[in-house]
Amino acid sequence: MKEKLLDLLACPTCGGDILLAYASKYDDREIIEGVLTCKKCDREYKVVRGVPRFADLGKIEEDKAATAENFGWQWTNFTQEDPKYNEQFLGWLQPVKKEFFEGKVILEGGCGKGRHTKLAAEWGATEVVGIDLGDGVESAFALTRNMPNTHIVQCDIFKLPLKKAFDYAFSVGVLHHTPDPKRHSFHSPER
Numbered sequence: 686m687k688e689k690l691l692d693l694l695a696c697p698t699c700g701g702d703i704l705l706a707y708a709s710k711y712d713d714r715e716i717i718e719g720v721l722t723c724k725k726c727d728r729e730y731k732v733v734r735g736v737p738r739f740a741d742l743g744k745i746e747e748d749k750a751a752t753a754e755n756f757g758w759q760w761t762n763f764t765q766e767d768p769k770y771n772e773q774f775l776g777w778l779q780p781v782k783k784e785f786f787e788g789k790v791i792l793e794g795g796c797g798k799g800r801h802t803k804l805a806a807e808w809g810a811t812e813v814v815g816i817d818l819g820d821g822v823e824s825a826f827a828l829t830r831n832m833p834n835t836h837i838v839q840c841d842i843f844k845l846p847l848k849k850a851f852d853y854a855f856s857v858g859v860l861h862h863t864p865d866p867k868r869h870s871f872h873s874p875e876r
């Protein structure tokens with residue numbers, strides 16, 4: 686986790702600012718192990734293996750956990766690169782084009798192993814935050830850690846630990862896998 690991500694984080698419970706309490710392990714610019722704390726309610730959130738963890742999988746309803754587990758399996762086991770992936774992704778984003786990403790702060794809801802997050806960063810986004818509930822975040826972090834403008838966060842898509850600071854959010858093939866997609870939309874905590 687890069688320290689500048691703190692500017693985009695908010696407590697998923699109360700909406701307060703998130704501070705770095707301490708870091709016990711750094712690797713270059715990345716905080717690998719540490720503890721984040723909410724300025725307002727004092728809740729603590731861990732940084733584990735470079736990824737800030739706002740979701741406690743043990744406390745999430747079973748259906749959501751099952752969704753996350755399936756995705757985690759899919760993303761951590763699917764390693765084959767598709768040469769047409771870039772093109773396919775742009776097809777899904779239509780009418781948005783590559784150039785649209787330049788200079789913007791972007792959120793990917795359900796980043797899996799981080800391929801779209803990486804592409805958005807390569808297309809010139811100022812910052813890209815990829816969030817996911819599943820263990821795809823481990824691969825996503827490994828894939829994007831050397832890019833100065835990408836951030837991976839493990840959290841519940843319906844309880845985002847983020848400020849309303851994003852220019853654009855996209856989600857590819859995630860919401861329709863949740864138990865009741867019509868009921869859901871993105872939420873940030875009220876401030």
Ligand SMILES: [Zn+2]
Nearest residue numbers: 696699723726
């Ligand atoms: Zn809080």
